[in-house]
Amino acid sequence: MSIASFAILPKPMWEVAWVYLRAGIPELWNRSARLAWIIMAACAVLLAILSVAMGFHYAPYLLTAQFVILLAIAAALTGAGWLRPALIMEMAAILMATFLVVPPLCSVLAAFAMPLQDSALAEIDRRMGVDWVAIAFWFRDHPLLSRVLCDVYASNLWQPVVLIVALTATDPQRLRVMITASAITLAITMFGFFLFPAMGPYWHFNFTPADFPDAVNVMPWEQPKFIEGLRNGWREMVFSGIVEFPSYHAASAILFAVAWRGVPIIGVLGILLNVVMFVSTVPVGGHYLIDLYVGAAIALVSLALAKRYYRATDRIPPLEAWTRTRDGRRFLAALRKRPIVSALIKRTLKTSSKEAATA
Numbered sequence: 001m002s003i004a005s006f007a008i009l010p011k012p013m014w015e016v017a018w019v020y021l022r023a024g025i026p027e028l029w030n031r032s033a034r035l036a037w038i039i040m041a042a043c044a045v046l047l048a049i050l051s052v053a054m055g056f057h058y059a060p061y062l063l064t065a066q067f068v069i070l071l072a073i074a075a076a077l078t079g080a081g082w083l084r085p086a087l088i089m090e091m092a093a094i095l096m097a098t099f100l101v102v103p104p105l106c107s108v109l110a111a112f113a114m115p116l117q118d119s120a121l122a123e124i125d126r127r128m129g130v131d132w133v134a135i136a137f138w139f140r141d142h143p144l145l146s147r148v149l150c151d152v153y154a155s156n157l158w159q160p161v162v163l164i165v166a167l168t169a170t171d172p173q174r175l176r177v178m179i180t181a182s183a184i185t186l187a188i189t190m191f192g193f194f195l196f197p198a199m200g201p202y203w204h205f206n207f208t209p210a211d212f213p214d215a216v217n218v219m220p221w222e223q224p225k226f227i228e229g230l231r232n233g234w235r236e237m238v239f240s241g242i243v244e245f246p247s248y249h250a251a252s253a254i255l256f257a258v259a260w261r262g263v264p265i266i267g268v269l270g271i272l273l274n275v276v277m278f279v280s281t282v283p284v285g286g287h288y289l290i291d292l293y294v295g296a297a298i299a300l301v302s303l304a305l306a307k308r309y310y311r312a313t314d315r316i317p318p319l320e321a322w323t324r325t326r327d328g329r330r331f332l333a334a335l336r337k338r339p340i341v342s343a344l345i346k347r348t349l350k351t352s353s354k355e356a357a358t359a
Contacts (some may be wrong), residue, residue, distance in 0.1 A: 017076055024079025024086070030316055031078070032090055033176045035309050036183035040097045043187065047105045054111055056235050058104055067096045083319055084168050087175070091164040094179055102186055104237040109194040113231040117196040118204040121245060121288040130289045132201050132282075136212075139283035143214040149280035150216035155273060156252050163259050163270075169328070171262030172319040177306045178259040184302035185251045189243055189295070198244035199224040200286040220286030247287045250295035251302075253278035258303060262321075264332060 051058050070093040077086035125132055139146055167175035198204075202220040209221050219240065226238045241248070253274040260270030278296075281287050310318075322328040 020076040020079030021072060022079070024075035024077065028075045028078040028086065028090065030314075031083070031087075031319060033094060033179045033183075034313070035306065036094055036180040037097075039183040039187050040094070040101055043101045043105055043190075044097075047101055047108065050108045051104070054108060054235070056104075056108055056111075056237065058237055060100055063096065063100055067093055067100065070096065084172070084322070087168050087172055087319065088164060091168075091175065091179060094183075095160060095164075098183075098186070099239070102190070103239045103241075106190055106193060106242055107226075107230055107236075107238045109190060110197065110227050110230040110238075110242060111233075111235070112194065114194065114197050116198055117245065118198045118200070121196075121198055121290055122201065122204055124290045125288050128289065132288065133205055135283060136201070136205070136207065140212050140214070146214055146283070147216060149276070149284050152273060152276045153217060153249070153280040153284040155277060156249060156256075159252075159256050159270075159273075163256065163263070166263045167259060169322040170264060171321045173310075173321075174259060174262040176318070177303065177310065178255055180306035180309070181299065181302040182252070182255055184305055185248065185255065185295075185298050188298050188302070189246050189248045189251065192246050192294070192298075193243040196245050197227065198288075199227060200244050201288055202286045217284050223286070244287065245291045245294065246298055247281055247285065247291035247295035249281045249285050250278055250287070250292040251299035253281070254296050254299035255303070265335070 047058075050056075070089055074086045074089035074093060077083075077089060122132065139149075163178070164175065167178070200220050200223060201207075203224040209215065209218060222240070223242050223244070226240065226242050229236075230238070256277075257271045257274040260267045260274065263270060278292065281292055281295075282289060
């Protein structure tokens with residue numbers, strides 16, 4: 001439906017939508033990933049200030065309008081009592097906000113041209129007994145495995161979408177914690193990138209794309225070009241991952257693995273996928289090993305902070321897991337009759353306290 005089409009809708013329909021919107025805004029905020037929104041708002045303000053101060057031009061009017069529409073839909077759905085669809089819309093809005101704010105802010109931070117830390121990071125790896133050059137050559141000598149790792153590495157593009165849909169049904173509170181922990185992790189990794197910028201080991205050890213003819217991911221060689229340009233006065237936003245230390249990819253693997261624990265049946269497959277993604281971050285993403293350790297530590301701290309925040313600030317019960325509702329229990333009970341599915345289901349079906357009280 002086009003925007004012009006709304007002009008011919010019956011007035012009562014507009015009035016009902018407006019009533020739902022006004023009623024849904026406060027309730028959406030109470031149920032939302034509030035801390036994630038606070039972090040994104042702070043990053044957006046910082047981005048606006050630094051963009052003006054450093055001469056960056058950034059005006060994503062269309063994407064911002066789409067973002068506002070998503071939030072309005074989420075609020076209206078909440079006001080109408082359709083809480084799970086509202087949750088999906090809110091999470092989609094957070095993903096869009098992240099895309100609008102985080103890569104541009106990383107671009108601005110790169111332009112500060114703090115001293116590069118590749119030598120220090122490579123030295124830390126060496127002291128831990130890691131031969132990064134040997135790892136890179138082993139990776140090159142196994143082209144089939146390299147392609148598999150590249151595909152797994154790229155799964156961070158679609159995993160959030162799948163997890164949003166799955167956890168909206170099975171464990172909404174886990175979804176909110178994961179999204180919030182992701183926002184905290186992003187903020188910390190951007191701060192780390194500002195203080196400890198690096199080009200990556202492929203650049204540090206003077207590897208070229210010709211040394212890895214079967215490499216699918218070319219970002220380890222493109223990333224230094226972007227950073228170099230920004231450090232030398234280029235004032236265009238880069239919408240690609242340029243953060244080397246700490247590794248947000250490694251942190252994502254931890255966050256996603258914890259999130260997949262809340263998905264029945266296929267959750268174990270998601271956990272295994274992220275174990276492989278964590279490992280792939282070194283050869284495919286071009287990260288030092290210390291990047292992974294620090295990224296993983298940040299993810300675990302962020303998860304703890306997110307859980308603590310919602311335990312302390314929630315004033316209404318979180319949205320109940322669908323698997324604990326009457327329909328959800330019936331659906332999973334039917335699946336348990338299948339031997340393969342029964343072997344994968346780890347969680348015992350529980351009757352919600354609300355249903356037990358009304359039974």
